[in-house]
Amino acid sequence: MTSDMNAEGSRFSDLVERTELGYFRIKDLPSTEELQSYYSAQYYQEGRGSYETCYTPAELQNTREKVRLRWELIANRLPTTGRLLDVGCGEGFVLAHGLAQNWKVRGLDFSSAGVVAQNRECEPFLRTGDVFDLLEDETASDVRYDIVWLQNVLEHVIDPEGLLRTLRNLISPGGMLVVTVPNDFSRLQMQALDTGKLSKAFWISPPDHLSYFTAPTLRAIGSATGWECDELIGDFPVDWYLFNENSNYIEEPSKGKAAHFSRIELENLILENTLEDKRAFFTGLARVGMGRDLTAFFSPTKS
Structure with missing residues (x-):
């Protein structure tokens, strides 16, 4: 690891620790029981995190087009x-897209509230409960999947390396794993802290987020757990807004709504372009460490 990475770790050593693979994780991890209670009893019912009870047409367009882009980027390999398995399927937008493509789909989540609220037609394909127990059931079955989707889940779990190894056993030959995580402890975030644009490391947020990844460490955890990263994209870099005092939504939360809808409008414009141009734009972001979220497209490492 670089000296910069070591410095970042020591700055927050009371909160996080750097793993051997380079990503950071919370020092005082919650128990499995505490996490299960948090997600099944609170997350969707209270509208926590990125899940809301009502979306504008532009927000729905954005969500669906981002799912479409990620699907199209791997379509020629599938x-x-x-069969699609969406682990931590949330509100079911990926399941809905899979159904529209005439795929057989299955979603796993702690709660049915998100799917019921946004994509009720997907409820028959949803299994709820402890996701890790459900994954054990999937592993014990003979069913294997051509796509395993893990969107904004890896950062939430106690053992992300163990989860990726488990998913390796569920993928069919030639299948793809799609993993989306927040781009945290990024160079951009550290620059914002160092120059006073941020007064705190807002992304360190247990029990919601327990592990923190950048493009290099996302590739590293994949490689260490049996996956090869075929492609990596960023999404819209909304955290650029932190560098303008008139749009810094972290230091002034009242600016958050305007920043959010500005991002939605701009990203929707970008998503109207051809697949080739969208790929160039979003892969370019990831190459320079930008994008609020990162999505890696993994294939099983050939033994």
Whole structure:
């Protein structure tokens, strides 16, 4: 690891520790029981995190088009129809897209509230409960999946390396794993802290987020757990707004709504372009460490 990475770790050593693979994790991890209670009893019912009870048409367009982009980026490597497993399927937008493509789909989550609220037609394909127990059931079955989708889940779990190894056992030959995580402890965030644009490391937020990844460490954890990163993209870099005092939504939360809808409008414009141009834009962001979220497209490492 670089000296810069070591310095970042020591700055927050009372809160996080750097793993051997380079990503950071919370020092005082919650128990499995505490996490299960948090997500099943609070997360969707209270509208916590990124899940809301009502979306504007522009927000729905944004969510669906981002799912479409990620699907299209791997479509040429997959069968025309196949099986999709969405682990931590949230509100079911990926399940809905898979159904529209005539795929067989299954979603796993702690709660059904998100799917019921946004994509009720996907409820018959949802299994709820402890996601890790459900994954054990999936592993014990003979079913394997052509796509395993893990969107904004890896940062939440106690053992992200163990989860990725488990998913390796569920992928079909030639299948793809799609992993989206926040881009945290990024160079951009550290620059904002160092120059006074941020007064605190807002992204350190247990029990919501327990592990923190950048593009290099996302590749590293994949490689260490049996996956090869075929492609990596960023999404819209809304955290650029932190560098303008008139749009710094972290230091002044009242600016958050305007920043959010500005991001939605701009990203929707970008998503109207051809697949080739969208790929160039979003892969370019990831190459220079930008994008609020990162999405890696992994294939099983050939033994």
